[in-house]
Amino acid sequence: MTTKFGFTKMNIAEFESWISNLRVARTILYVQEHHTWNPSYASCTPTNHFEVQRGMKTYHVSNNGWMDIGQHFTTFPDGSILTGRSLEQTPACILGFNSNSVCIENLGNFDTGKDVMTTAHKDTIIRMTAALCKKFGITVNSNKVVYHHWFNLTTGERNNGTKNNKTCPGTAFFGGNSVSACEQHFLPLVSATLSGAPIPAPVPANILKYVSVNTDSLNIRTGANAQSAKVSGVLPAVLGSVLRVFEVKNGWYRISGSQQHWVNGSYTLDVTRATVNATTLNVRSGPGTSFPKVGSFMKGQEVFIIDEQQGWSKISADNKWVKKEFLDVS
Structure with a gap:
């Protein structure tokens, strides 16, 4: 492993060892998959990993006004991984779905007809996702491992790619960017890396x-x-x-x-930790149906309740509320 500009570069074997030993206080429930689109493969050389990562950080801080680079990790065409934002920090990657997530930016443009993912890159993405699921007890399914394409860019609502969505992580990312493509072509590879079985994610009995x-x-x-x-x-x-x-x-x-x-x-x-029990659960800006809808959750997604009023549960500090009856408390 080598460090430069505040980033650490490692190969996938080094990452697997590093993440297994890392202490993280923040509760992590989800893995996000992205592609950078730009920079693409054409931007990469065998030696400029750190410069490319620093360029993304500069853009995120100077142009977007963020506190740091948006993603926790970036994967590269040769299979290398660079660290980014601290895992103790919430990423800046999917509007409305950053809490309790870890964000992977896979460098390249994986839309159809653009960059053809290298074998080394594929291996790293699969094994890295598996290592994160193992580390944080994340079940390998499409509620827990998510693509940016599934979320509305303006509202953050999960609509599975039906309106106002990026193509991210690419229309050719492991067979496509749809939920069905993820379930058919990507998640089975992650599960196979974990000895063929999804990781159960029970709440540990000793958590008070x-x-x-x-x-x-x-x-x-x-x-x-x-x-x-x-x-x-x-x-x-x-x-x-x-x-x-x-x-x-x-x-x-x-x-x-x-x-x-x-x-x-x-x-x-x-x-309080809770799980959505409705097929689709509307998220509103206040505790009632008179407040505007600002997003939605899918069945099986997990949230943390921070306040309750008249049958409504607040699940985010920035005034996001859901109907309490559609949550199962863990």
């Missing part, structure tokens, strides 16, 4: 509850007090991140099942 960070930056310490040292190599949890709580002590929360990683509970809010 979930909380959401309500301060800009929350330090993670080695003990349940402010005098304990910050955990080495682990970034602070950030505003809106959902954390798992395994132990409570004197107002402090242990957020790792195996390590002494603690945060001050006074800077968090309790939230």
